[in-house]
Amino acid sequence: MIQADAALISASSLFLAAAGLTLIFGAMRVINLAHGSFYMFGAFLTTSLVGLATGSRFWWAVPVAALGVAVMGGVVEVSTIRRVYGREHLTQLLATFALLLMFADVALWIWGAEYRTVPLPESMFGGIEIAGQLVPRYHAVIIGTAVAVGVGLWLLLRFTLLGWKIRAAVDDPESLEAGGVNLRALYTIVFALGAFLAGLGGAIISPQISVSPGLDLSIIVLAFIVTVIGGLGSVLGAAVGALLIGAAETLGTNIAPDMASTFPYLAMIAVLAVRPWGLFGVPER
Amino acid sequence: MLDTTRQQAVTVPRAATRRARAAGSAGIVALVVVLVGGLALLGAFLPVSRALVVENAIGLALFAVATNLLLGYGGLVSFGQAVFYGAGAYTVMLGWEHWGWSFWTGFALAPVVGAVLALVIGLLSLRTRQLYFALLTLAFTQLAFVLAQQQHEFTGGDNGVFGDVLPGWLADPRKGYMFTLGVATACAFVLWRIVTSPFGLTLRAIRENRDRVEALGVNVFRHQLVAFTISGAFCAIAGSLFVVHTKSAYPQLLEWTKSGEPILMAVIGGMFAFLGPAVGAFLYVLGQQELVQHTQHWQLILGAVLLAVVLLRPDGLAGLVTGGRWRRRPTAKEPEAGEEE
Numbered sequence: 001m002i003q004a005d006a007a008l009i010s011a012s013s014l015f016l017a018a019a020g021l022t023l024i025f026g027a028m029r030v031i032n033l034a035h036g037s038f039y040m041f042g043a044f045l046t047t048s049l050v051g052l053a054t055g056s057r058f059w060w061a062v063p064v065a066a067l068g069v070a071v072m073g074g075v076v077e078v079s080t081i082r083r084v085y086g087r088e089h090l091t092q093l094l095a096t097f098a099l100l101l102m103f104a105d106v107a108l109w110i111w112g113a114e115y116r117t118v119p120l121p122e123s124m125f126g127g128i129e130i131a132g133q134l135v136p137r138y139h140a141v142i143i144g145t146a147v148a149v150g151v152g153l154w155l156l157l158r159f160t161l162l163g164w165k166i167r168a169a170v171d172d173p174e175s176l177e178a179g180g181v182n183l184r185a186l187y188t189i190v191f192a193l194g195a196f197l198a199g200l201g202g203a204i205i206s207p208q209i210s211v212s213p214g215l216d217l218s219i220i221v222l223a224f225i226v227t228v229i230g231g232l233g234s235v236l237g238a239a240v241g242a243l244l245i246g247a248a249e250t251l252g253t254n255i256a257p258d259m260a261s262t263f264p265y266l267a268m269i270a271v272l273a274v275r276p277w278g279l280f281g282v283p284e285r
Numbered sequence: 286m287l288d289t290t291r292q293q294a295v296t297v298p299r300a301a302t303r304r305a306r307a308a309g310s311a312g313i314v315a316l317v318v319v320l321v322g323g324l325a326l327l328g329a330f331l332p333v334s335r336a337l338v339v340e341n342a343i344g345l346a347l348f349a350v351a352t353n354l355l356l357g358y359g360g361l362v363s364f365g366q367a368v369f370y371g372a373g374a375y376t377v378m379l380g381w382e383h384w385g386w387s388f389w390t391g392f393a394l395a396p397v398v399g400a401v402l403a404l405v406i407g408l409l410s411l412r413t414r415q416l417y418f419a420l421l422t423l424a425f426t427q428l429a430f431v432l433a434q435q436q437h438e439f440t441g442g443d444n445g446v447f448g449d450v451l452p453g454w455l456a457d458p459r460k461g462y463m464f465t466l467g468v469a470t471a472c473a474f475v476l477w478r479i480v481t482s483p484f485g486l487t488l489r490a491i492r493e494n495r496d497r498v499e500a501l502g503v504n505v506f507r508h509q510l511v512a513f514t515i516s517g518a519f520c521a522i523a524g525s526l527f528v529v530h531t532k533s534a535y536p537q538l539l540e541w542t543k544s545g546e547p548i549l550m551a552v553i554g555g556m557f558a559f560l561g562p563a564v565g566a567f568l569y570v571l572g573q574q575e576l577v578q579h580t581q582h583w584q585l586i587l588g589a590v591l592l593a594v595v596l597l598r599p600d601g602l603a604g605l606v607t608g609g610r611w612r613r614r615p616t617a618k619e620p621e622a623g624e625e626e
Contacts, residue, residue, distance in 0.1 A: 031416055089415050090362050109585075228420050273412075276414070
């Protein structure tokens with residue numbers, strides 16, 4: 001049970017990091033190497049907002065940090081990402097790689113190189129009973145957030161006007177634009193939403209980790225593994241990929257501790273060997 | 286391995302190509318003589334500390350040119366070339382550490398190790414396309430990085446392996462410089478012969494229109510695999526030159542950001558010119574050297590320059606010189622995002 005808890009925590013944080021990435025790719029066909037930077041900024045903003053005080057500040061720091069990252073995402077889309085839609089993958093990868101370099105430098109500038117921690121609010125001490133098992137409260141919050149984001153995204157894409165527009169933009173952007181929809185604004189909103197999810201992930205997970213420069217690099221690789229296994233552009237795929245990697249990591253820690261961190265990579269290599277476009281993706285030519 | 290008759294059919298009108306190539310090659314030979322001669326003079330007369338910076342740039346230039354065989358000529362965006370670069374450095378250092386190999390044994394085996402690794406990774410990843418290929422090769426480089434970090438007893442973990450691996454004369458900075466220059470020049474020559482061979486032309490044809498070349502009966506997968514293997518071997522040689530420069534190997538040589546470096550150099554210098562990536566490598570190393578003396582925000586400036594080049598001059602600085610226009614790969618089959626620019 002403890003292992004299931006560990007696997008779910010890992011899967012939840014991976015899903016939060018990957019959901020925005022795959023949403024953005026699904027709508028705009030842009031792969032964002034700087035997505036991990038949004039995650040890192042979410043975590044760093046939370047450390048600053050919470051400061052060293054314990055208590056309930058954490059609860060408003062998380063949404064404020066996520067919104068801050070969403071604004072940052074919007075600015076990035078308008079200034080840079082907008083210019084690489086429909087361009088070669090290499091151009092997109094390098095433009096966002098450039099952003100990653102710049103954001104890493106800016107984060108180091110603002111927050112310095114030392115490790116920062118966010119104290120867990122007191123209300124999160126202790127555990128609650130779920131299905132007869134005692135689960136740490138904070139873990140339940142992380143898992144709950146991931147589930148809420150997953151379900152929320154599904155509802156958004158399925159039942160709202162915005163979701164309808166996003167799905168239409170994937171299938172036929174020209175017709176959508178001809179129908180009077182402001183495609184530019186739509187793309188900015190989707191990108192900001194993706195950034196918001198990454199910021200939320202980084203913010204909510206910040207008490208669990210030590211926040212430091214380099215977080216962007218470590219999370220982006222795992223987020224890629226999750227989205228690629230699931231199939232780029234598929235939110236469901238990202239959820240399945242996150243569960244798979246979460247399980248593989250936890251299993252690895254128990255079977256072969258010194259090889260555990262190779263498991264996500266091996267899982268990705270194995271999945272792509274069988275399905276080169278991921279579990280829920282569509283073949284790319 | 287390569288059936289030339291079939292590939293000849295792929296090339297454009299032959300007489301015209303040959304004339305253009307002959308004229309081009311005369312210019313290139315002159316350019317190379319001036320370049321290599323100039324670099325040799327720099328190595329002989331610059332203060333040692335400065336010469337070592339140039340030596341570093343030469344090694345990375347080979348890394349970038351070898352990577353560009355895939356990138357510029359093959360149209361393959363591999364984010365995993367650091368595997369082979371790191372493997373080259375680790376081959377020399379680990380052989381010396383564990384089995385008492387001389388530098389020369391490691392140096393000779395480095396390209397073999399690089400080629401074998403590239404063959405295996407290529408077999409596994411070339412079935413995937415475009416982004417999936419870029420991200421799968423990225424996964425391989427991270428896998429190697431994690432392995433190098435964790436297998437402490439064998440690789441020395443985070444600290445890596447270091448020590449006096451170089452034979453006496455090579456440890457002399459000026460001789461090490463000349464050795465690096467010589468090896469890089471020889472490798473660049475071989476790579477140039479490869480990209481101008483029928484094989485190289487077929488590779489470019491695959492980049493331009495994969496389906497059409499396939500319809501002509503060319504085995505695209507095999508060509509890409511051979512290119513991947515060749516590139517891996519030369520990246521490993523560049524890695525072994527890193528040992529000449531630093532007498533060490535450590536996990537960061539395998540990290541995915543290290544794989545990004547040659548791509549970044551190729552794009553800054555221009556990936557559609559053979560020596561463009563080498564120019565990019567020199568700008569990168571010398572620029573970094575100058576900037577870190579004046580500012581802590583070297584990465585910020587690098588990112589801004591890269592962003593500007595990618596958005597404004599996607600054919601790099603070489604494009605400014607040749608006046609070449611950015612050539613888009615055919616994207617007809619690709620789902621387009623819809624927006625212009």
